[in-house]
Amino acid sequence: SAVISQKPSRDICQRGTSLTIQCQVDSQVTMMFWYRQQPGQSLTLIATANQGSEATYESGFVIDKFPISRPNLTFSTLTVSNMSPEDSSIYLCSVGGGGNTIYFGEGSWLTVV
Amino acid sequence: GQQLNQSPQSMFIQEGEDVSMNCTSSSIFNTWLWYKQDPGEGPVLLIALYKAGELTSNGRLTAQFGITRKDSFLNISASIPSDVGIYFCAGQPPTSGTYKYIFGTGTRLKVLA
Numbered sequence: 001s002a003v004i005s006q007k008p009s010r011d012i013c014q015r016g017t018s019l020t021i022q023c024q025v026d027s028q029v030t031m032m033f034w035y036r037q038q039p040g041q042s043l044t045l046i047a048t049a050n051q052g053s054e055a056t057y058e059s060g061f062v063i064d065k066f067p068i069s070r071p072n073l074t075f076s077t078l079t080v081s082n083m084s085p086e087d088s089s090i091y092l093c094s095v096g097g098g099g100n101t102i103y104f105g106e107g108s109w110l111t112v113v
Numbered sequence: 114g115q116q117l118n119q120s121p122q123s124m125f126i127q128e129g130e131d132v133s134m135n136c137t138s139s140s141i142f143n144t145w146l147w148y149k150q151d152p153g154e155g156p157v158l159l160i161a162l163y164k165a166g167e168l169t170s171n172g173r174l175t176a177q178f179g180i181t182r183k184d185s186f187l188n189i190s191a192s193i194p195s196d197v198g199i200y201f202c203a204g205q206p207p208t209s210g211t212y213k214y215i216f217g218t219g220t221r222l223k224v225l226a
Contacts, residue, residue, distance in 0.1 A: 096212040104155035
């Protein structure tokens with residue numbers, strides 16, 4: 001499976017600010033995804049990061065709040081905009097693997113104060 | 114929308130005991146994935162299941178794809194302290210595209226030495 005690295009691993013942010021999370025994969029992958037895991041909760045898909053085109057967002061998530069870039073097959077960014085305490089979550093980058101599997105990075109733990 | 118209910122929600126067991134957990138839904142799924150998430154880490158893929166009735170092992174872990182396609186089971190034999198963590202199931206609905214999964218609510222496992 002690919003090695004997926006995220007930055008930052010943790011951050012404490014002021015409300016009203018924006019933060020960009022980076023995801024770097026050690027090999028080219030076709031499919032990259034961004035998930036959110038709210039405290040004590042399960043994982044929810046935010047969007048599919050499409051290389052060279054706009055991301056595909058799931059119901060309840062919008063581009064203005066979570067802009068995503070995917071400039072190439074090994075890198076993606078997720079920005080959490082105009083943050084509020086409700087955005088305090090773990091944000092996880094993931095990639096599609098063989099056999100319809102998905103693999104996750106170690107996550108970016110955001111706390112908004 | 115579709116939901117995946119995991120049971121039990123949490124469990125404390127003695128080291129050496131066997132553990133069983135399950136994931137159920139009112140809907141059918143084409144693929145099941147099982148993950149373990151350690152504290153402060155991203156989820157790690159344990160087992161993938163592709164056919165109804167399939168039984169697959171990974172070391173002390175054994176998972177089964179339910180015959181009805183609406184459930185899946187994970188067993189851990191002879192538990193050890195490092196089995197502590199949160200276990201998530203993920204099911205792929207027939208109407209979803211590749212790599213699109215719904216995640217269960219998680220089972221929190223604590224092992225008492």
